[in-house]
Structure formats: C-alpha cells, structure tokens
Amino acid sequence: MTIKKAISQRILQLCEENNITLNKLSTMAGITQSTLNDVVHGKSKNPTVKTIYYICFGLGIEMKDFFDSDLFHNLTDND
Known part of the structure; x- marks a missing residue:
C-alpha cells in the first residue's frame, strides 16, 4: 500500500x-x-506533516496514535 493511500484510509x-x-x-x-x-481522495500527492498534525489535534490524538495502525506496515512509495 502507498503512504498516501494508508493516510487516506486511516483518516476515514x-x-x-x-x-x-x-x-x-x-x-x-x-x-x-x-x-x-x-x-482523502488522493489529489494531494504528499500530505504535509502539518496537515496530519492538525487532523490529530482535531481528533484529540497524538501523531503516534495516528500512525499506530497496521495500515502503515509494508508501505511502498509507488503511486
């Protein structure tokens, strides 16, 4: 799975x-x-750390909790 796809799925x-x-x-x-x-829909090729930070802030979680998911195992950099 690509990084951007994993981020998208994690947000959803x-x-x-x-x-x-x-x-x-x-x-x-x-x-x-x-x-x-x-x-979420893959139009952003590289979501910034700042954007992910704001998402985490809005959800009341830490960034480590955002990335603590099996979605982020075995990532590829292919689009």
Missing part, C-alpha cells in the same frame, strides 16, 4: 471510529474541507 477509519464526517473533522482540525478531501 478514524472518522468512522469517532462517528464524524470529513466535513466535521475539517472544522475540528481547523483546515479547509477541500484540503482534507484532497488528502
């Missing part, structure tokens, strides 16, 4: 776990919905 997984929409997460994280949509 966390939204489902917290019973929130992407729109709600963007508000909680203080980022635009278009930025979040670009990350």
Whole structure:
C-alpha cells in the first residue's frame, strides 16, 4: 500500500471510529474541507506533516496514535 493511500484510509477509519464526517473533522482540525478531501481522495500527492498534525489535534490524538495502525506496515512509495 502507498503512504498516501494508508493516510487516506486511516483518516476515514478514524472518522468512522469517532462517528464524524470529513466535513466535521475539517472544522475540528481547523483546515479547509477541500484540503482534507484532497488528502482523502488522493489529489494531494504528499500530505504535509502539518496537515496530519492538525487532523490529530482535531481528533484529540497524538501523531503516534495516528500512525499506530497496521495500515502503515509494508508501505511502498509507488503511486
């Protein structure tokens, strides 16, 4: 799995776990919905650490918790 796909799936997984929409997460994280949509739908080739930080902040989790998922095992850098 690619890094951007793993990030996308992790965001969707966390939204489902917290019973929130992407729109709600963007508000909680203080980022635009278009930025979040670009990350989730693969339009953003390299989501920044800062964007992931804001997502984590909005969810009330630490970045280590974001990346603590089997999704981030056996990653590739192919698009």
